[in-house]
Amino acid sequence: MSNSANTSPTAIASIVLWVIVVAALLYGVVQTAIDASALFTA
Amino acid sequence: MTTILDHDRTVAPANYNRWLIPPSALAVHLSIGQVYAFSVFRNPLVDRFDTSLTAVGVIFSISIVMLGLSAAFGGKWVERNGPRKAMFVSGVFWCSGFAVGALGVATGQLWVVYFGYGVLGGLGLGIGYISPVSTLLKWFPDRPGMATGIAIMGFGGGALIASPLTSELLDLFAEAPEDAIAQTFLVLGAFYFVVMMLGAFTVRVPPEGWTPENYTADENGQATAGAKSVRVETAVRRRQFWLLWVVLLCNVTAGIGILEQASPMVQEFFDDVGPAEAAGFVGFLSLCNMLGRIVWSSASDSIGRRRTYMGYLGLGGLLYLLIAVAGTSSVVMFVAVTGVILSFYGGGFATIPAYLKDLFGTYNVGAIHGRLLTAWSLAGVAGPLIINGIADFQIAAGREGPALYELSLYVMVAVMAAGFLANMLVRPLSEEDFEEDPASEDASGEPSQDGSR
Numbered sequence: 213m214s215n216s217a218n219t220s221p222t223a224i225a226s227i228v229l230w231v232i233v234v235a236a237l238l239y240g241v242v243q244t245a246i247d248a249s250a251l252f253t254a
Numbered sequence: 255m256t257t258i259l260d261h262d263r264t265v266a267p268a269n270y271n272r273w274l275i276p277p278s279a280l281a282v283h284l285s286i287g288q289v290y291a292f293s294v295f296r297n298p299l300v301d302r303f304d305t306s307l308t309a310v311g312v313i314f315s316i317s318i319v320m321l322g323l324s325a326a327f328g329g330k331w332v333e334r335n336g337p338r339k340a341m342f343v344s345g346v347f348w349c350s351g352f353a354v355g356a357l358g359v360a361t362g363q364l365w366v367v368y369f370g371y372g373v374l375g376g377l378g379l380g381i382g383y384i385s386p387v388s389t390l391l392k393w394f395p396d397r398p399g400m401a402t403g404i405a406i407m408g409f410g411g412g413a414l415i416a417s418p419l420t421s422e423l424l425d426l427f428a429e430a431p432e433d434a435i436a437q438t439f440l441v442l443g444a445f446y447f448v449v450m451m452l453g454a455f456t457v458r459v460p461p462e463g464w465t466p467e468n469y470t471a472d473e474n475g476q477a478t479a480g481a482k483s484v485r486v487e488t489a490v491r492r493r494q495f496w497l498l499w500v501v502l503l504c505n506v507t508a509g510i511g512i513l514e515q516a517s518p519m520v521q522e523f524f525d526d527v528g529p530a531e532a533a534g535f536v537g538f539l540s541l542c543n544m545l546g547r548i549v550w551s552s553a554s555d556s557i558g559r560r561r562t563y564m565g566y567l568g569l570g571g572l573l574y575l576l577i578a579v580a581g582t583s584s585v586v587m588f589v590a591v592t593g594v595i596l597s598f599y600g601g602g603f604a605t606i607p608a609y610l611k612d613l614f615g616t617y618n619v620g621a622i623h624g625r626l627l628t629a630w631s632l633a634g635v636a637g638p639l640i641i642n643g644i645a646d647f648q649i650a651a652g653r654e655g656p657a658l659y660e661l662s663l664y665v666m667v668a669v670m671a672a673g674f675l676a677n678m679l680v681r682p683l684s685e686e687d688f689e690e691d692p693a694s695e696d697a698s699g700e701p702s703q704d705g706s707r
Contacts, residue, residue, distance in 0.1 A: 217267040218274070226274035226456045232449065233280040233408070240414030241544075243538045245371030251589065 258455075261336030266458035272393040272466070274456070279386030279405035282341050285446040286348055286382040287412015287679075288319055289375070294420040298431035303364050313372050318353075320376020321383065322631030328381050329624025330486055333617070337389040337457045341621045344382030345450030351375025352443025356436040371439075378623070382450070383409065387607045388620040392460050395616065396469045398608035399559070403551030406604040410544035416442070482688035483615025494613050494683055497676045502606055503629040503636075504673025505566055508574065509599025510637030511666045512592055513539065515645070515659065518587075523582050523656050533590065539596045546597025551604035559609040563677045566598040566605075571670030578663035582656050603630075613683060617691040640665060683685030 217223065256262050292314045299310045332340040354370025386405050394401035423441055427434035436498040489495050512519075513636035516539055525537070573591045581588050606626065611619045644662045 217270045218553075220267075220460070221454055223271070223274050225452065226277055226427050229277040229281055229452050229456055232452070233284055236284055236415050237280075237408075237411050238412055240418070241541065243418035244414045244541055247537035248541060250530045251538055253395045 259339040259342055259605045264336055264338045264457060264459050265461055270458060275393050276404045277487055278453040278457035279390055280408040281449045282382045282386060283405050283408030283410045285450050286379050287409040288416035289379060290413035291416035291420060294417055298435050301432035302359060313367055316368055316372030317376035317379060318634050319631060320373055321379040322628050324377045324380030325384050325624035325627040329384055330386055333621045337385050338454050340381055340385035341454035342383055344378045345447055346531055347374050348378025348537055349447040351378060352439045356439035359436040384620045384624045387623055389459055391611050391616050391619055396466050397555050398611050399554035399605055400552040402607040403548040403604040407547040410547050410600055414540055424441030426629060483617035483691055484687050486618050488622045488687055489614050497628055497680050499562055499629045500676040501673050502626060503633050504669045506630055506633035507637040508666045508669050510633060511641050511662060512595055514638045514641050519659050522595035522658055524585050528658040530667055542593040542596040543600040546600035547604035550601030559612050560680060562605055566602050567670050567674040567677060570595055570598045570666050574663055574667045574670060578660055
């Protein structure tokens with residue numbers, strides 16, 4: 213991304229939002245995978 | 255005079271990177287997806303209000319009914335006013351639902367929780383669910399399945415996030431979970447409000463006439479992005495809409511057939527599966543549900559929407575038959591097959607907006623999608639009724655173990671067959687049904703000042 217449209221405050225906020233949603237999804241997937249592992253290890 | 259929420263204020267500048275758009279959709283769907291983790295509050299609410307599971311279950315039911323109604327009736331409003339205003343309104347309703355719900359819990363008034371989480375929250379659910387769909391389809395006309403898959407994957411992911419988060423918050427705020435509900439509601443409401451507002455204020459719509467690089471009109475003669483579309487009033491009078499309504503109804507009903515009874519079913523099928531393993535099984539199905547939304551919906555861009563639904567419903571029906579006939583033969587087979595069925599359930603939700611876009615064009619897809627979601631509301635009632643009703647019948651007949659569910663599984667095979675048939679009957683609409691998209695109107699129906707819309 214080299215032009216000003218993609219370095220605007222909105223674009224930067226969108227990048228921050230990407231980090232938030234990916235982190236949240238990873239949290240959810242990892243926690244659920246830990247619960248799901250009981251099916252195979254319990 | 256336009257406000258910051260208006261459609262005209264969300265037009266992206268030239269050369270805006272379209273990959274900056276999906277997180278705004280995910281922010282909304284991950285937030286409203288919490289509704290499918292509401293069951294974590296179920297027992298604490300029963301204890302808090304000293305009432306029955308049924309009385310507490312009404313909270314969730316109200317929210318899902320309101321989801322269907324607000325999506326159906328709010329779709330045109332969403333399309334006219336644009337994604338930012340829709341996401342903002344969704345956030346206000348969804349999060350005020352938590353605040354009012356907290357008030358109801360704190361004051362011991364269950365009806366206030368019904369109104370808060372159920373009515374207000376449900377309004378936010380429906381508006382939020384459809385709000386980013388048409389925007390994503392406009393940005394990704396070359397990959398509509400992937401685009402809607404990303405957003406609607408968020409709805410599945412929202413439950414995966416909210417379930418452990420809610421448990422941790424309930425543990426954090428009080429010794430007994432029933433004393434921590436109000437605080438947990440408030441924290442969740444505040445958190446989701448911040449996230450949804452970030453989504454609302456970062457969303458953009460493509461500039462007039464924008465297309466991705468190297469994108470050409472659909473070679474099958476289907477409606478091209480932003481060119482011509484079918485009005486909502488026309489769409490709901492066409493056989494194709496009702497065939498897809500049946501398709502969604504059948505796919506969702508069948509998926510709920512597994513979801514609703516996953517834990518007791520696996521324990522009845524296999525003697526050595528206990529509550530801990532069953533809980534793990536439910537978690538595994540949730541992961542499959544979420545992954546199916548992005549994987550199968552993205553694949554539909556290559557496979558084609560009709561063929562993808564042939565898979566969901568045709569292969570899904572065969573897998574249901576396999577469970578019914580040989581489900582007890584192997585835990586691994588049972589888990590694998592039900593996982594695939596649940597991935598088809600999620601994929602069915604995520605692929606349907608792209609299917610609607612293929613048939614009806616992009617401009618009104620959000621509104622048409624909203625009307626179609628009434629099938630989800632009906633399936634949400636019909637699916638559990640069928641499963642629970644048959645299980646109760648079997649119990650009354652003295653049956654136990656897998657026999658409690660086998661008839662339900664055969665019923666679901668028939669449901670899948672009906673959906674398969676409906677899908678096979680779908681044909682493109684007549685060109686006469688399409689109208690030029692109103693390319694230069696603002697939300698009031700007047701031409702915009704700078705012609706940017």
